[in-house]
Amino acid sequence: xxxxxxxxxRFNQILFGALSFVEKRIHGVAxxxxxxxxxxxxxxxxxxxxDKAPLHYSxxxxxxxxxxxxxxxxxxRDARFGSDVRKFEKRVKRIRKQLDEERRESFENPxxxxxxxxxxxxxxxxxxxxxxxxxxxxxxxxIRHIVxxxxxxxxxxxxxxxxxxxxxxxxxxxxxxxMGLPESDxxxxxxxxxxLIAGSGSNDIETLERSQRSSRALIDYxxxxxxxxxxxxxxxxxxxxxxxxxxxxxxxxxELYNTCLVLLVAGHETTTRLIGNGLYLLLKSPKQFEQLxxxxxxxxxxxxxxxxxxxxxQLTQRFALEDMxxxxxxxxxxxxxxxxxxxxxxxxxxxxxxxxxxxxxxKVNQVSFGYGIHLCIGASLARLEAKVAFTSLLKRFPExxxxxxxxPWGQNPFFRGFDxxxxxxxxxx
Ligand code: HEM
Numbered sequence: 001x002x003x004x005x006x007x008x009x010r011f012n013q014i015l016f017g018a019l020s021f022v023e024k025r026i027h028g029v030a031x032x033x034x035x036x037x038x039x040x041x042x043x044x045x046x047x048x049x050x051d052k053a054p055l056h057y058s059x060x061x062x063x064x065x066x067x068x069x070x071x072x073x074x075x076x077r078d079a080r081f082g083s084d085v086r087k088f089e090k091r092v093k094r095i096r097k098q099l100d101e102e103r104r105e106s107f108e109n110p111x112x113x114x115x116x117x118x119x120x121x122x123x124x125x126x127x128x129x130x131x132x133x134x135x136x137x138x139x140x141x142x143i144r145h146i147v148x149x150x151x152x153x154x155x156x157x158x159x160x161x162x163x164x165x166x167x168x169x170x171x172x173x174x175x176x177x178x179m180g181l182p183e184s185d186x187x188x189x190x191x192x193x194x195x196l197i198a199g200s201g202s203n204d205i206e207t208l209e210r211s212q213r214s215s216r217a218l219i220d221y222x223x224x225x226x227x228x229x230x231x232x233x234x235x236x237x238x239x240x241x242x243x244x245x246x247x248x249x250x251x252x253x254x255e256l257y258n259t260c261l262v263l264l265v266a267g268h269e270t271t272t273r274l275i276g277n278g279l280y281l282l283l284k285s286p287k288q289f290e291q292l293x294x295x296x297x298x299x300x301x302x303x304x305x306x307x308x309x310x311x312x313x314q315l316t317q318r319f320a321l322e323d324m325x326x327x328x329x330x331x332x333x334x335x336x337x338x339x340x341x342x343x344x345x346x347x348x349x350x351x352x353x354x355x356x357x358x359x360x361x362x363k364v365n366q367v368s369f370g371y372g373i374h375l376c377i378g379a380s381l382a383r384l385e386a387k388v389a390f391t392s393l394l395k396r397f398p399e400x401x402x403x404x405x406x407x408p409w410g411q412n413p414f415f416r417g418f419d420x421x422x423x424x425x426x427x428x429x
Contacts, residue, residue, distance in 0.1 A: 019060035033413035046343030063336035067343030069350035077372035081318035082116040088334035109254045111262035126244045130237040136380045143388045159403045162421045171271035180236030197269040222260045267378045273312035273417030283402045302359035303386045308366035309357045314342040397425045
């Protein structure tokens, strides 16, 4: 079983490389998102593709790519593109063959991210209630306290790993508290979440298996918590979702577990990467770092620019729901469209000098939280966590610097960021 999966992954990698090669010979451009060159500078590759063909059919991906800001927005808001792959029989057959029973179950019961209206609209309406702006804003003092507790672990003469000390625990603790999970479960919850996310974009069998085990464990955990809450749902996020179910607002048990899981998955790794990428960018730009220390009121704008310049989610995907003509190309029902968020953010038509990181940019045009009906539900929360994190970091460690100037980017084409980022809190003597 293990050998079969490994062999399949290897075979696919070789086939992908060969097709990319052919594609480059034919079209002069190919996007090999699994190559080392790509991880070093994905934006160069996205921009090259955008310049040649902002809407491009890729042989290697057997699908379309959009890489300009306008086309990214257009695909994400056009109702002729959907997120639910189960509508396409051929694709479903192929996917089912590759899945074991457990993963087949989650494939058959997707979360809101992979649903289309009307189911998507119904679930989203319920979940949105837990993310209303005023409520999220009211969390600021609590988030500041969590950030302080994380940073209290750093000692004066130390080098610390920003990812382990702050960027990973902060979003996990915040969402666990919003869900009303007992504090004694937070560490386990965080560990499962990290394992689960490590599986996305990984080709390593062990990582994939661990990720599947953790996904199962989390679903079981949510089932237990939800069962315990039946009589007294409480006021937190899970309580609100349970009550919606009881009031006949049509959220079934499976949807309830999936929603809990997606809130964790969608909000954890992404926010971790925003904090890591953002501090890296600042410390690589000493003048802007100094400016932000002097003028912390610029932090929200700096966070927008961090999101634009190094978006944690680099791409997403949609499926053509019907045969159609789109910008002069014929798309068939079921065609996959890869939506290059990272390419859109660096489009010179959307932002002047897009390859410059500039916290003073007056209007930051970015699609890092997506666009249209699936626009990120947690955007205000992520922005707030990042604002509080940077405010504290700048105040506590005004002398900080990168301990390693060439910290390696993680090798995941979907989520961009660092697995570790060592920060020295004092200047060298
Ligand atoms: C920097 C942090 C974050 C980034 C960059 C980010 C990015 C995104 C993107 C690009 C999408 C749209 C995906 C698509 O259209 O296919 C999305 C959707 C979503 N995000 Fe986030 N996200 C972040 C933080 C969060 C947080 C903190 C939460 C909640 C705790 C969250 C919950 C969600 C949910 C539930 C969806 C699905 C919305 C829907 O399908 O209608 N995200 N996010």
